[in-house]
Amino acid sequence: MSLRAIIKRSKVGGKVRAPPSKSQAIRLIFYSLLSKVEIEDMPDSEDIKDAINAVKALGVKMEGRELIPPPSPYVKENYVKFRGSATTLRFFIPIVASIGGEIVIDADYPLRDRPIKRIVEALSTKGVNFSSHSLPVKLSGKIKDDIVEIPGDESSQYVSGLIYGMIIKGGGKVVIKPPVSSSSYIKMTTSLLNNFGAKVDFQGNVISVEREKDMIPFKGKVPGDYALSSFYAISSIITGGKLKITGLDVPENYFGDHSIVEIFRNMGVTSQWEDNSWNVESGELRGIKVNVDDAPDLAVSIATLATAVPSSTVIEGVERLKIKESDRISTIITTVKAFGGDARYDKGKIEIIGGNIKEGFISCPSDHRIAMMAGAMATYDGGVVDNACCVNKSNPRFWKDLSSLGAKVSLVG
16 A cells, blocks of 8 residues: 655654664674574564565574574575565575575565675585576575675675575674775674674684584664664754654664764754753754765765755765665655755765755655655655555665654655
């Protein structure tokens, strides 16, 4: 069913809990192949449902909130179809190839159209057979070697999947052919697994993986998601409110989604992390130049706030945005223009000049972040988002949370 969000001019502020991190939750769910996992606040997004179905297809049992691993992961199902989670797909392929077996993998659109060429090429010489370079694909065989080399230009998620696969195999190495893009998400994987007893060493473009006999079970909550939280923050910043977002872990010391706190501060926002909370308040906004190659999802958040900035903001390192849920180079530019800003793309960078947000309209191109981008901007002077339910991919509570913070949101469908 199509859903339309109608947003009126609002003032957004108050206090809200950060949406659970989709990236962390998916990594925890795949960790259930190695040890018991109990997630106390399991997100209800479509991507999380894909991840749960993925591990169930490999022998994991779900009892209440607990994900219980099999004695050894195995290919239990001969067919699996995902909704739209590219992260799940890209973890799943190398993990299945590490376990060994035969399975047909498919997905709904637009995930079905997203590339899997790099992982197919990397594993086809290692004892794994693929029926196609695109979905649907039949995978059979097992990785023979303890060293896998893969280009890093398509997706870091293959690398994370290979790390899990190497742990399942008992150890090995992943060699990334430069460039090493989205390295923050690889570091997220290595940090999580090292905390649970694995030995994953990421140096330069080589990742060495060892497995301890007993991995540590997980029981707890999923950390909050900085990138998803940023759309609440932007709504408050541009409408003159003051907002506290709780449930966020200490920012890491590498560039990643958490870096949005500092990026917004550099853009003139009063933006501080304190006691697991992110506090924002509007200031004198200014444009910046920033490279997002290590955390490309932040491009949407930066572009959203940049539409309120009268000077130029330049976002570099955006080439891989073309293969996200939508061609985000195109959809970011279209959405900025729909709400009164100007944007252009040239030679690997997007330039945005804003400062005069006006009422706008978009039809969401099945891209959750673009819908949130439009929703945040619409709080300033109104707007309409068609296909507004696409936020369910990562944050089903988005419209409800925004409304609780003072946004005048009506959902029609």
